[in-house]
Amino acid sequence: MEKRVAGIYFAVLIIGILYAVFAAVSFHSEIETRAEDTGIVLWDDQMEKTQEGDTYYYSRVLPMENTNEKVIVYNTVHMYLEVFIDGNQVYALRGAKDRAVKTTGFCWNVISLTAEDAGKEIVFQVTPVYRDSKPKGTFFYGTYREIERKILAERLAELVLSCMIALAGIVMLLYGLFVVKKGQEAETIMQFAIFAMMLGIWSIIETQIPDWIFPGSIGIVFISHLMLMIMPIPFVLFLRQMYHDKESRLWNFCCYINCAVIVLRLILQVMGLYDLRETLLLTHVYLLLFVIVIVIMTIHEIRANELTSQIKINSVCVLVILASTVLELAIYRFSNKSTPLGSMGFLIYIVVMGIVNVRRSRRLMEQARESELYRKLAFTDELTGLSNRMAFREDLEKRVMQDKATGEEKILPTVVYMFDLNDLKKCNDTYGHDYGDQYIKMAADALKKIFVQEGKCYRIGGDEFCAWAPYTSQEEIDQRLQVLEQDVQEMNDRGFVVTVSIAVGYAIYREGEDGGGLYSTMKRADVMMYERKQAYKKRLNASR
DSSP states (O other): OOEEEEEHHHHHHHHHHHHHHHHHHBBBBBBEEOOOOOOBBOEEEEOEEETTTEEEEEEEEEEESSOOTTTEEEEESSSSEEEEEEEEEEEEEEOSSSOOOOOOOEEEEEEEGGGGTTTTTEEEEEEEESSOOOOOOOEEOOOOOHHHHHHHHHHHHHHHHHHHHHHHHHHHHIIOOOOOOOOSHHHHHHHHHHHHHHHHHHHHTTTTTTHHTTBBHHHHHHHHHHHHHTTTTHHHHGGGGGSSSOOHHHHHHHHHHHHHHHHHHHHHHHTTTTTTTHHHHHHHHHHHHHHHHHHHHHHHHHHHHHOHHHHHHHHHHHHHHHHHHHHHHHHHHHHHOSSSSHHHHHHHHHHHHHHHHHHHHHHHHHHHHHHHHHHHHTTOOTTTOOOOOOHHHHHHHHHHEOOTTTTTTTOOOOOEEEETTHHHHHHHHHOOOOHHHHHHHHHHHHHHHSSSEEEEEEEEESSEEEHHHHHHHHHHHHHHHHHHHHHHHHHHHHHHHHOOEEEEEEEOEEETTTTTTTTHHHHHHHHHHHHHHHHHHHHHHHHH
16 A cells, blocks of 8 residues: 555655746746835835725825835735836736736735835735735835845744754654665654655745745745645654554545545646645645544544554644644734744654654664574574574575466575585594584685585584585586685695595485475485595595
8 A cells, every 4th residue: 555655645746846846937926126126124014905896905105215225025925916106006916927827926025115206105906816815914114134134033933943844854864764774664764754854845935935035936835735735645654653553444545535635736736727725725624634534543543452652642742733833823813923833833743753763763673683683693503603404494495486387386406515524523532622613613614615606505513514506507516616625625734633624415406306305405415425425434444
């Protein structure tokens, strides 16, 4: 399910981003102004307001002072704007020429004044793009720089919090990619990281500071909508990992419905039928549906299973978000002042849940490392570092492939080797077990060397070793044994307490002959090795 959702998700994300870039390049609101922006100071004035139909008018007489290099800054959200001084149009904000986009987006309108404007009447004619849009009534008057500082200062706290949210997402994404690297835990962390980054980007755009830097950019509007539309999917994929019923159809339903809403909204926008702003209700309805699903799954979790610490912490953090958001709305309602409380609530949520998931991933990684260590100890010979008999049996079972034509399992072409150390008992009895261990390690190093490119060597007994390698040709077998013989000769040239000698046997798997699989091949190799060991003893006795 996750792979299908991820495929749809990233396809939609890429299409949405490409369209946002296209909109940023192609669809710019038309701004006409009579002068360059040069002023700097701040003044917030009450304008006389009237309304005719869907159009709003704000007017006042400009002060009798030197208005040269002064500006009036007025923020519009999905509005057309015309500004007149003494009946002459000095500024206009219109929709994009292409009908695929109706809105003018978020725009800080800067009306530059001249010395001749003092004492004249200025009129702002504001027409909402959408019927449910209402114009704002706050105007900034003064020099450009001071107004800019005021606007940025008022939104600085929220901008910092939004950047911290995005930065937290980036840090978690890097942690998932380069520390956890793979597995379900890495996917969970990266899903949460993607959600945090998208929330951070959306929050940054909501501060309207990007609109001050790029006035009239429709691309910013599209990115904002895109982040809001897509961020629920990684959050759903992250959240479901906390619940025991991860495969519930409700999770799947949430993801597929969100994908359908995204596709529908983008199609309507691209076709020019409805702007993303006009179909925002679809995403709001989905978010309500998502909240309902979370409530249902939490109730089911409480009834069917014991609540995990992650779900408890998540629930507390969600309550913090709700409380901070409600408090922010209440403050705005009664004082008409925006606060960063909502962003602070989300930042707390992301930091807390990020820490919880990082700690959980570290704990699981430690458990995995311990498990791997125990497995390695169980499958490794302590003296030589080679794999042991248990590992040999397990690896032999992997030398099987499925025939695509018949579907039957077939053993891959394999050579099995058996090795036995001559005179190890004599070395132990005469010179002690320390020299015996040294003999075993010297032989293990030589055997390991000839299987370093292909195959694998194992110690399966006190003086017994075995190995397997893919079968290619008799020449390759002879070459391996020749390299081993040269290494043994070099050890004897250097000198050791006994003559180093390794008895070797090998057998090539034959499907008709080895009815017991590779274990039958191993027995045939053992017979050859035993015969050569006996021949070595006869030669040794004859030389005495």
